[in-house]
Amino acid sequence: MFKAWRWGAHGCYACFQSGYGATLSQVMSPEAMESLPEGYRSGFVALIGRPNVGKSTLVNQLVGEKVAITSPVAQTTRNRLRAIVTTPEAQMVLVDTPGIHKPHHLLGERLVQSARAAIGEVDLVLLLLEGCEPPGRGDAFIVELLRQQDLPVLVALNKWDRVAEQQHDPAEEAYRQLLADSAWPLIRCSAISGEGCNGLVEALVGQLPLGPQLYPAEMVCDQPERVLLAELIREQVLMHTREEVPHSVAVSIDRVEEMPVANGRPGKQGRTAVLATVLVERKSQKGILIGKGGSMLKTIGQGARLQMQTLIDGPVYLELFVKVVPDWRSKPARLAELGFEGK
Numbered sequence: 001m002f003k004a005w006r007w008g009a010h011g012c013y014a015c016f017q018s019g020y021g022a023t024l025s026q027v028m029s030p031e032a033m034e035s036l037p038e039g040y041r042s043g044f045v046a047l048i049g050r051p052n053v054g055k056s057t058l059v060n061q062l063v064g065e066k067v068a069i070t071s072p073v074a075q076t077t078r079n080r081l082r083a084i085v086t087t088p089e090a091q092m093v094l095v096d097t098p099g100i101h102k103p104h105h106l107l108g109e110r111l112v113q114s115a116r117a118a119i120g121e122v123d124l125v126l127l128l129l130e131g132c133e134p135p136g137r138g139d140a141f142i143v144e145l146l147r148q149q150d151l152p153v154l155v156a157l158n159k160w161d162r163v164a165e166q167q168h169d170p171a172e173e174a175y176r177q178l179l180a181d182s183a184w185p186l187i188r189c190s191a192i193s194g195e196g197c198n199g200l201v202e203a204l205v206g207q208l209p210l211g212p213q214l215y216p217a218e219m220v221c222d223q224p225e226r227v228l229l230a231e232l233i234r235e236q237v238l239m240h241t242r243e244e245v246p247h248s249v250a251v252s253i254d255r256v257e258e259m260p261v262a263n264g265r266p267g268k269q270g271r272t273a274v275l276a277t278v279l280v281e282r283k284s285q286k287g288i289l290i291g292k293g294g295s296m297l298k299t300i301g302q303g304a305r306l307q308m309q310t311l312i313d314g315p316v317y318l319e320l321f322v323k324v325v326p327d328w329r330s331k332p333a334r335l336a337e338l339g340f341e342g343k
């Protein structure tokens with residue numbers, strides 16, 4: 001059974017604000033509104049940074065569970081996911097964005113557009129930099145972009161665990177120079193170990209405006225379950241394939257069905273059946289994804305099924321199909337079908 005109330009676009013103040021149709025009074029009773037402590041803060045925080053700096057890993061660390069997929073492959077994040085951190089004093093909506101990079105195809109352009117658009121829709125930006133190596137041109141570009149906005153910015157130097165291993169930070173001086181003209185607070189953290197993350201939450205909350213709770217306290221993510229199911233499959237593809245293949249893959253969920261229990265017979269019974277299609281751009285990529293005797297698809301399927309079982313909290317039956325759609329990353333209609341709109 002899905003933990004449905006924790007996911008997806010349900011009636012809440014934020015949905016009301018973004019046009020989902022619910023009204024504030026349908027969601028928060030006046031008593032609930034009044035029970036919020038004085039000085040309650042809420043708002044949206046965009047995580048901005050170049051690919052692979054650890055934005056999604058930090059989102060999962062701050063939320064306390066896996067809501068975003070992560071991988072060592074740059075440009076893992078494709079959708080602008082909202083993850084919700086609720087404390088007794090505040091509610092912070094983290095907007096995980098695709099890494100800002102120089103795009104090479106229409107999909108890349110859409111991803112960068114999506115990250116840039118997020119900057120215009122939030123109360124605060126958390127700029128993530130990779131603390132264990134010196135800043136590159138990509139970081140300088142993003143810093144310049146943020147300087148042009150009239151928004152509070154907090155900087156997190158992530159991957160601090162790696163610096164601690166090296167006992168010193170060879171990049172520190174370069175970061176100081178890069179941020180010299182700004183008065184942005186800088187916090188060191190490790191999204192993997194959690195080191196520095198409490199201080200980071202405190203600093204972020206301190207910069208949020210006063211406001212009501214925007215989402216139900218139990219809710220952790222605004223994406224429907226289907227999106228996360230598709231993402232869990234894509235994560236396995238990212239983990240097990242190389243070079244161009246991970247970037248050429250998209251996943252669509254064709255069907256999710258609860259199968260009734262029938263006399264304890266093995267198979268799909270009593271499981272959640274998930275049928276999904278993995279799109280690739282070329283026939284050769286289809287061959288790689290399927291693997292010798294279907295071995296690669298089996299590995300991907302097994303990994304995704306285990307992750308889905310944790311998400312769903314029950315047994316899953318997963319069937320994967322692979323389909324070639326030449327050049328889908330450059331086709332506006334395909335991108336729209338897969339949810340990558342112009343903005």
Ligand SMILES: Nc1nc2c(ncn2[C@@H]2O[C@H](COP(=O)(O)OP(=O)(O)OP(=O)(O)O)[C@@H](O)[C@H]2O)c(=O)[nH]1
Nearest residue numbers: 052053054055056057071075076077099159191192
């Ligand atoms: N050692 C260490 N590795 C980290 C840390 N945070 C993230 N990583 C690793 O860095 C890689 C990229 O992490 P992601 O969270 O996918 O990065 P991202 O910024 O969301 O990447 P894009 O989706 O490409 O924009 C993964 O292999 C993570 O495990 C950290 O604090 N320490």
